[in-house]
Amino acid sequence: MSNSRNIVIAGAAGQGVDSAVALAGKVLLKAGFQLFITADYQSRVRGGHNFMRIRFSDQPLLAAVTSIDYLLALNEESLLLHLPDLKNDGLAFVMAADATNLKDQRIITLPATVGPKAAQGTTFTGIKLLSLLFVKLGLSMAIFKQTIEREFSQKISQALLKTNLDTISEIATFFAPDFPQVLDFAAKPEPRRMLVNGNESIALGMIAAGIGVYTAYPMTPSTSVLNVLAGCGPQLGIAVEQVEDEIAALNAALGASYAGARAATGSSGAGICLMAEAIGMAGICEIPIVIFDAQRSSPATGMATRTEQADLLFVAHVSHGDFPRLIIAPANHTESFYLSAEAFNLADKWQIPVFILSDQAQASADCSVEEFDLEKVSIDRGVIAAEPQSNEMLRRYEVTENGISARAFPQLSQWLISSDSHEHNEIGQVSDDIDNRNRQHQKRMRKLKYLAASLPAPEIIGAPADKLIICWGSTVGPVLEAAEIFRAQGNQLAVAIFQYLYPLNRERIEKVLAPFNNIYTIEGNYSGQLGKLLQMETSVRITGHIGKTDGRLFTVEDVLQNFSKLVGG
Amino acid sequence: MSNSRNIVIAGAAGQGVDSAVALAGKVLLKAGFQLFITADYQSRVRGGHNFMRIRFSDQPLLAAVTSIDYLLALNEESLLLHLPDLKNDGLAFVMAADATNLKDQRIITLPATVGPKAAQGTTFTGIKLLSLLFVKLGLSMAIFKQTIEREFSQKISQALLKTNLDTISEIATFFAPDFPQVLDFAAKPEPRRMLVNGNESIALGMIAAGIGVYTAYPMTPSTSVLNVLAGCGPQLGIAVEQVEDEIAALNAALGASYAGARAATGSSGAGICLMAEAIGMAGICEIPIVIFDAQRSSPATGMATRTEQADLLFVAHVSHGDFPRLIIAPANHTESFYLSAEAFNLADKWQIPVFILSDQAQASADCSVEEFDLEKVSIDRGVIAAEPQSNEMLRRYEVTENGISARAFPQLSQWLISSDSHEHNEIGQVSDDIDNRNRQHQKRMRKLKYLAASLPAPEIIGAPADKLIICWGSTVGPVLEAAEIFRAQGNQLAVAIFQYLYPLNRERIEKVLAPFNNIYTIEGNYSGQLGKLLQMETSVRITGHIGKTDGRLFTVEDVLQNFSKLVGG
Amino acid sequence: MNCEYESAFVPQWCPGCGNFVTLDCLQTALCNLNIKARDFVIAAGIGQAAKLGFSLKCNLLAGLHGRALPLAMGLKMANHQLKVLAISGDGCFYAEGGNHLLHTARRNLDVTMLASDNRVFGLTKGQAAPTAAATFTTKVHPEGTGAKPLEPTLIALSAGATFVAKAFTGNPEELTSLMEKAIQHKGFALIDILAPCISFNKVNTFAWFKKRVHSISADHDQNNLAAAIELAQFDPEVTIPTGLYYQAKKPVYGRNKKALQGESIAIRTQNYKPERVKGLFANYQS
Amino acid sequence: MNCEYESAFVPQWCPGCGNFVTLDCLQTALCNLNIKARDFVIAAGIGQAAKLGFSLKCNLLAGLHGRALPLAMGLKMANHQLKVLAISGDGCFYAEGGNHLLHTARRNLDVTMLASDNRVFGLTKGQAAPTAAATFTTKVHPEGTGAKPLEPTLIALSAGATFVAKAFTGNPEELTSLMEKAIQHKGFALIDILAPCISFNKVNTFAWFKKRVHSISADHDQNNLAAAIELAQFDPEVTIPTGLYYQAKKPVYGRNKKALQGESIAIRTQNYKPERVKGLFANYQS
Numbered sequence A, B: 001m002s003n004s005r006n007i008v009i010a011g012a013a014g015q016g017v018d019s020a021v022a023l024a025g026k027v028l029l030k031a032g033f034q035l036f037i038t039a040d041y042q043s044r045v046r047g048g049h050n051f052m053r054i055r056f057s058d059q060p061l062l063a064a065v066t067s068i069d070y071l072l073a074l075n076e077e078s079l080l081l082h083l084p085d086l087k088n089d090g091l092a093f094v095m096a097a098d099a100t101n102l103k104d105q106r107i108i109t110l111p112a113t114v115g116p117k118a119a120q121g122t123t124f125t126g127i128k129l130l131s132l133l134f135v136k137l138g139l140s141m142a143i144f145k146q147t148i149e150r151e152f153s154q155k156i157s158q159a160l161l162k163t164n165l166d167t168i169s170e171i172a173t174f175f176a177p178d179f180p181q182v183l184d185f186a187a188k189p190e191p192r193r194m195l196v197n198g199n200e201s202i203a204l205g206m207i208a209a210g211i212g213v214y215t216a217y218p219m220t221p222s223t224s225v226l227n228v229l230a231g232c233g234p235q236l237g238i239a240v241e242q243v244e245d246e247i248a249a250l251n252a253a254l255g256a257s258y259a260g261a262r263a264a265t266g267s268s269g270a271g272i273c274l275m276a277e278a279i280g281m282a283g284i285c286e287i288p289i290v291i292f293d294a295q296r297s298s299p300a301t302g303m304a305t306r307t308e309q310a311d312l313l314f315v316a317h318v319s320h321g322d323f324p325r326l327i328i329a330p331a332n333h334t335e336s337f338y339l340s341a342e343a344f345n346l347a348d349k350w351q352i353p354v355f356i357l358s359d360q361a362q363a364s365a366d367c368s369v370e371e372f373d374l375e376k377v378s379i380d381r382g383v384i385a386a387e388p389q390s391n392e393m394l395r396r397y398e399v400t401e402n403g404i405s406a407r408a409f410p411q412l413s414q415w416l417i418s419s420d421s422h423e424h425n426e427i428g429q430v431s432d433d434i435d436n437r438n439r440q441h442q443k444r445m446r447k448l449k450y451l452a453a454s455l456p457a458p459e460i461i462g463a464p465a466d467k468l469i470i471c472w473g474s475t476v477g478p479v480l481e482a483a484e485i486f487r488a489q490g491n492q493l494a495v496a497i498f499q500y501l502y503p504l505n506r507e508r509i510e511k512v513l514a515p516f517n518n519i520y521t522i523e524g525n526y527s528g529q530l531g532k533l534l535q536m537e538t539s540v541r542i543t544g545h546i547g548k549t550d551g552r553l554f555t556v557e558d559v560l561q562n563f564s565k566l567v568g569g
Numbered sequence C, D: 001m002n003c004e005y006e007s008a009f010v011p012q013w014c015p016g017c018g019n020f021v022t023l024d025c026l027q028t029a030l031c032n033l034n035i036k037a038r039d040f041v042i043a044a045g046i047g048q049a050a051k052l053g054f055s056l057k058c059n060l061l062a063g064l065h066g067r068a069l070p071l072a073m074g075l076k077m078a079n080h081q082l083k084v085l086a087i088s089g090d091g092c093f094y095a096e097g098g099n100h101l102l103h104t105a106r107r108n109l110d111v112t113m114l115a116s117d118n119r120v121f122g123l124t125k126g127q128a129a130p131t132a133a134a135t136f137t138t139k140v141h142p143e144g145t146g147a148k149p150l151e152p153t154l155i156a157l158s159a160g161a162t163f164v165a166k167a168f169t170g171n172p173e174e175l176t177s178l179m180e181k182a183i184q185h186k187g188f189a190l191i192d193i194l195a196p197c198i199s200f201n202k203v204n205t206f207a208w209f210k211k212r213v214h215s216i217s218a219d220h221d222q223n224n225l226a227a228a229i230e231l232a233q234f235d236p237e238v239t240i241p242t243g244l245y246y247q248a249k250k251p252v253y254g255r256n257k258k259a260l261q262g263e264s265i266a267i268r269t270q271n272y273k274p275e276r277v278k279g280l281f282a283n284y285q286s
């Protein structure tokens, strides 16, 4: 945690916390820092209390921290709420009027009078406090101004823009001479570095994979994937639709996939519930489909803007009956891109539903990543049937050893293709013949076996050690960083990162986990869902589970505290 | 299998296999036999091939057998299809025209000329062959005639009725003298004995429990519960509605339960899929609800009239997030009654969704049972809040040690009651406060822990033995009978019967299963779903799984064959 | 207003949100009708409008997005003596919940459905509701929705609703009076309430609606279904009639059901004994 | 008829089932229009009527109960050059799938919806469909449904369908000709086909319908929505107009979407390369 600083900007909904943070993020990115920005929102548009954390460093960051180096409080309540987390050598920036009752050396107040006349109102608080901070950090005011000009010139009046710029200048002049505090790490500018949230990475990965159709019904925190795809759909040839409900969303996506597009849908837990039946249809019809689940606090409506990792056991078993599926959980924003692209290849190869399991913590965290390398992405549509001489029914469900039968697409081929949600024979005719049923069911289930065997083992970091921590998704970042600190403190602790959560490659997993005597799960849920899956599917036994269900992400400190408890410290 | 006989009646859809069987069942019941009647239907109204098995005995029966004592074939195809299963000393009854090409001593043909003039057509084939059979069995023709009179006098013309009765008389006279074959067991008449199918038992159990509202959308094989409840609803004060879809079905049932009725819904797997989201709502709102799932062949539409036991892992994890639920699987028709009644008590006590898991095999099997004893049924509505002085918000979600908070019903009480699908505080106001969330989530999950601890251990039959067979639901009957035979053949084999499938009482289960070195599951599914649950939730390890997914029920012979394989015989 | 159902819970809507007016009008209507808090239940969906019930001290079943009407159905089956209000937004009732509208209306369930119509998904930050114009652009619909907006009054009338009205939060008197009538109506009553979202609908603003709404002319025959259906075929971009489109006395849901006469099932449940099943056993005996 | 889409699979309906006529008429219509088998897809639901596609040699996506229209939506998104027919029964389209009807119609998706209306759930053995009369009794509704029957043509017209017709299997010529028109129509086309179920609807039999249907009078203006809506307000127990209620040329789904012009996405997909995403990276760079 040394080589980083943590800024917190806090205020009421509607006060512009998010735009101040967006701005700060852009400035710091441009300046050459690595970033990890997280938000803590209430499900309301005005009022309440929101705050965001901007962590920056010269190294890649994959987690948020609790302790604050710089607090920008847009109102008094925010100052009071967050002071307890401000480090002893931290600083709080606040308008003078918001800190009248507080005596704390760490608080730097800005008199209302500093800044141009036009900026005396409260709407400029964000800009003012940011200017103060950047001066303090010794950052280039030129970058700040350029960023504001680029971001705002289209959106606000010239006069307003000028007021913003003047505010920065005046505050810089007012404070600059005796103020700068030197950071103990240096920026490393890299123009191709990107600042993306988890959903944006996923959407970009889908685009790289050649997605053609995305159908969804809005649901926090999945909606931004819909937004990104809808935004570039016209230009890139992606048909995107907000349909009437999630049932329509998945059924339409299945129709699109049958017809030859790469198709996906996305939602959060409640919406996935409504897709349950059509997930089974994808299973028996063997229609490749990618389903994005941005998990949030549960059950039911839960806490709409809060995170959780509690959909795993549900999606692992969703829809009645046995059929193969695949669950992928990217552990960071870079993986979100590559694994989302790969999801379509795996869906096409195995002709199954593939879930991308993310959560609110990942969806709303902005992270700096190196520009995605398109050399690492390939498009593989799986087995396509050779063209027939004339119109003929395709043996769409031909029984094969690995369970995979060749596909073709209506009108794009001479084949006529029947896909059926009943049990069906090889040409897709409904059938309840005993032998046919056994052959078809076994064919589908053989895919699951071969698929499992093809999946990589989890990566183990920090071995040898007696104790192992298992984690996935948004929990990986904080666990890895905490484990590094923990080991640096002289403890032994290894970490296993799972990206492929179902099916589990039993042999490989048992092998790499064999050396550990005590295996713990850290997951953002109550019951330790990945641990339960492991117990169900392998001989691995879980010693204990560290859960978190309050809807907030794990910070590095949260994890560290738990480590100390584990080793009985 | 000695003390029983197995009749098979087979023909095309529309030929009246089912009415012949219904008639035969009533006659044999009246005569004092125990019965187990199973159907093998195709999903069509006319044509195709259907057959039913009527097994009868002087002992209670809980399973079907494959080998046939008496075959009544309504057409030639049926004769040819089922002759291979006819025992060497069995008999086939058939119209002379349907067996022209066959030389087989076991075939008894009926000339078209026997019987009254009016009954020369093919529609009387059922009655004719039944008459033949009953003469052969030495059964009282009087009972046969009485039954026909009682069943048909309202439905058919006097002339037609007379033709039926005359047919019986003429066939009896024609064959009687030199024909009777003596059964080696005697009927034991008991007028209160009932012939019910699994769904009827469940519906009767629901009625005994005081159900007030049942909402559903028709789906095979669950529909007959809807039919029974709708039939007696007007008289007993049960509001039953066929709503627009399964989503409405469960949501309406939840509304009804909140308002103070005992409420339930029912469907098969595809319909349960559509209820997924509202199941989570029941979880977080803590609304007691009973959900009946008559499993059928899967995934998706599957084989509409065929059976399977493959919904277990789905319902055990349905809906996103962690929340308590209970899954009960009656092992026979008698339990179907008592456990369905008990389901409502458990739902009310724990304020959770309770699943009654049945399947097509149980739903469509008619079994003779002793009249249900209402002394064994009690109604317990759980904790109800004491009345307040005046209108006040109920602390509906008061945090308690066992997780259970008192209920009250709108208008029936002065309490005002808020139930909320978001995370909420104690009075049901939406809240995303951290501490409140933790308290409420933990309160709910504590119920799961206490509920699990309250559940009985599975019953073990046939211990001590090295090997144990685990089974549930429709598979229990054939397994128990096969195990008895198997043990009589000098083998050791114990059987564990699970009625409570989720949550699992870990301590008790581990204890009663500890003596066995090899544990196998026999389930009507591919993956061994109960075995998987056991591995997930307990230290029990499953040695092997015997599955069946062809949509047909397990017969005693099916199970026996598998036992022989298990012991390497 | 000092009603027994006044709650301590302050609504979390944006200052200026149309829903505040709806909340006020509803309190007034309930007070005016002198309805006791214990005698009614609000069945809510999910969305900004759906939160209304949290700001009343009342019986509340705050359910899932889209499902307020099935909840209402169940409430009335268990206790047909309850007053039931189903409250939510246009996304909830007309997108996710569209099927329930059709079927609850045709059953003529005795429920008051208050639909906040802001032509947008407010809570999820500004996607098009089914009532949005074809030209409405959003992040999801940069090229416009391209779809004909759904007219809730026309659909409800076509499906069988027996009370159909449209109101505007800019005319709280009319809204209150319609609410009173709707609550007193026996049967399925819809008020589609134009309640502008100031944060996410920059097109259909208060001023925009103000310019287009007009009270229905006095010569409209409110008891004539054909006339109401004609009235409901307006161009929602041009002119929007507010007031009572249609009211009719028709048998309400449950009128044909013996189980739903007299005392409610909820009350009778308290006396149900296992013995009630006994009489059915004979059906299965020989 | 000797069409390329004749299949070896014999329909499993009861002899005399109305669906046989529908199947015949559809084959004839497709033949007459000279539509190639590779150029159309049938999206089917679940039910007796939904099985129709199994008896044609054609592209078939036999989906879930209630979901034929969303499948059709996806088919057209991936390949807007396909002819798509959605085929199922009145339970499937109007009960389980009611929401999709509203929204697919208002989007004016270019699909031909053939709804077999027998006023009953045939496959599940005789429960009331939404089109059944209030007095219709079944095992589930021993006291009658008590609900106003849903009139599909009225709902579809209200929602925005641009081709709405009713036909009767007793008049196969009219049915065939309507099918031809519907298939040629650009936009959402519904034909509600009265196709009696001989096994489970003993009320609305062939003879019953025969007595009540009549072809729409020649002076009905088929391009007038208001007139069509008026026409659709008949009493379904008394008199049922068959023929074309309404047809209009309106922008079909996708007309506003750049992605859905020219070559289909299905075809273009074959050339999509990962590099297509490259241009978006700049949005996230500083």
Ligand SMILES: Cc1ncc(C[n+]2csc(CCOP(=O)(O)OP(=O)(O)O)c2C)c(N)n1
Binding pocket: A217, A218, A219, A220, A246, A270, A271, A274, A301, C046, C047, C048, C049, C050, C065, C088, C089, C090, C091, C092, C093, C116, C118, C120, C121, C122, C123, C124, C129, C197
């Ligand atoms: C099954 C499901 N899908 C989606 C959502 C997300 N969601 C919550 S409210 C809402 C729409 C809100 O719009 P509307 O009903 O018009 O209410 P408003 O906020 O405009 O009052 C959506 C899509 C959800 N909670 N559940």
Ligand SMILES: Cc1ncc(C[n+]2csc(CCOP(=O)(O)OP(=O)(O)O)c2C)c(N)n1
Binding pocket: B217, B218, B219, B220, B246, B270, B271, B274, B301, D046, D047, D048, D049, D050, D065, D088, D089, D090, D091, D092, D093, D116, D118, D120, D121, D122, D123, D124, D129, D197
């Ligand atoms: C989700 C779901 N619910 C219920 C069913 C059972 N089901 C199959 S077909 C059908 C109704 C059939 O009626 P209709 O659509 O009118 O078709 P018909 O048989 O009359 O042609 C039902 C309820 C199902 N397959 N899936």
Ligand code: SF4
Binding pocket: A045, C012, C013, C014, C016, C017, C018, C019, C048, C049, C118, C122, C123, C196, C197, C198, C199, C200
């Ligand atoms: S976002 Fe719109 S609907 Fe929601 S509270 Fe604000 S103004 Fe009201």
Ligand code: SF4
Binding pocket: B045, D012, D013, D014, D016, D017, D018, D019, D048, D049, D118, D122, D123, D196, D197, D198, D199, D200
């Ligand atoms: S049951 Fe009815 S709808 Fe089904 S095939 Fe027979 S006649 Fe046709």
Ligand SMILES: [Mg+2]
Binding pocket: C047, C089, C090, C091, C116, C117, C118, C119, C120, C121, C122, C129
């Ligand atoms: Mg809205």
Ligand SMILES: [Mg+2]
Binding pocket: D047, D089, D090, D091, D116, D117, D118, D119, D120, D121, D122, D129
């Ligand atoms: Mg039908």
